[in-house]
Amino acid sequence: MAKGKKVGEVENEGTEIREKIKGHITGVETEHWALSSLLWEVYSGTMYTGWGFSSWKEYVEKELDFQLRKAEYHTAVGKWFSRMPSAAQEWARGLGFSKVRLLTGIVTPENIAEWKGKIEGKSFLEIQAIIKGGGEEDDGDTGESKGKENKLKNVNLKQFPEQHANFIAATDIAKGMAESDKISHAVDLIMTDFLATNGGIETVQDYLKKVEKATGVRLVGYDPSENAVVYGGALIHELRQLKIG
Numbered sequence: 001m002a003k004g005k006k007v008g009e010v011e012n013e014g015t016e017i018r019e020k021i022k023g024h025i026t027g028v029e030t031e032h033w034a035l036s037s038l039l040w041e042v043y044s045g046t047m048y049t050g051w052g053f054s055s056w057k058e059y060v061e062k063e064l065d066f067q068l069r070k071a072e073y074h075t076a077v078g079k080w081f082s083r084m085p086s087a088a089q090e091w092a093r094g095l096g097f098s099k100v101r102l103l104t105g106i107v108t109p110e111n112i113a114e115w116k117g118k119i120e121g122k123s124f125l126e127i128q129a130i131i132k133g134g135g136e137e138d139d140g141d142t143g144e145s146k147g148k149e150n151k152l153k154n155v156n157l158k159q160f161p162e163q164h165a166n167f168i169a170a171t172d173i174a175k176g177m178a179e180s181d182k183i184s185h186a187v188d189l190i191m192t193d194f195l196a197t198n199g200g201i202e203t204v205q206d207y208l209k210k211v212e213k214a215t216g217v218r219l220v221g222y223d224p225s226e227n228a229v230v231y232g233g234a235l236i237h238e239l240r241q242l243k244i245g
Contacts, residue, residue, distance in 0.1 A: 014047045021064065032074070032097030039071060040078025073101050080104045088112050098124050098177065098189075102131060124177070125185045205231050 021038050042048055048059035060071040077100055081092050088109060092100050102124070107115045119127050159167060174186035208219050208231045221231030229236065 014050055017042060017047065018051060018063075032077075032100070033093045036074040036078035036097075036100075037082065038078075039074045040082060043075045044079070077101055077104050084112075085109060091116065096177075099127055102127055106131065123180050124189070125180050125182075208232075 017038055021035065021042065042059075043056055046056075048056060051059065051063075053059035053062070056071075057068055060066050060068050064071070074097075077097070081089055081100070081104070084092070084107075088107075091112070092103070092107070095103075099119070103115065103119075118130055122130070157167075170190055171183060171186040174189045175181060175183075177189060180186070204221060208221050211217075212219055218235050219232050220229060220235055222228070223230045
């Protein structure tokens with residue numbers, strides 16, 4: 001609870017923050033700064049306990065339908081940059097969440113001028129390479145990286161036309177986000193985001209529940225191998241009551 005405030009004042013403040021967070025979730029990349037700041041405020045002040053949640057994990061997963069790992073990225077950004085001077089915060093805000101997350105724990109008020117020079121005009125992958133102390137990845141088909149001990153792995157995919165269309169559309173978007181024309185960079189960004197977002201999904205039921213939450217569409221899952229409805233049985237009952245279907 002915030003110091004010097006009455007219970008009612010804290011509850012009202014918490015409700016406003018709570019609603020703002022849910023709004024920012026839908027625009028994570030463009031509203032990352034506000035989301036990170038608010039999530040850090042909620043986490044550091046354990047405000048979620050006043051909303052009826054027993055833990056941070058329960059609040060994130062039940063109210064926000066947000067992967068815990070991703071929420072932790074945001075709270076880390078909020079915590080680190082909230083201690084920075086306002087000019088540093090404005091600079092970081094304009095970088096985009098992917099780049100800011102890389103610089104969390106690295107950029108300080110003492111070295112920020114140096115880092116500004118290092119990453120000016122650089123893409124996400126280039127900044128990542130700078131932090132790791134390496135160079136650009138080789139995207140050739142020789143199976144080996146130039147001058148590196150580690151070998152690159154070649155992956156050959158056979159796709160149906162519909163699958164290929166999805167692949168091209170997704171990688172085109174990812175190339176823009178990664179600021180790179182290399183297909184390997186785009187695929188890596190897609191996989192990283194998928195793992196961060198869906199790492200907690202262990203069953204088909206979990207996945208369908210997330211799809212329902214994201215789209216607002218109610219679903220029914222039928223498993224032909226078991227000749228059984230494995231998800232959405234309650235919906236079928238509701239539709240029968242309404243004499244639909």
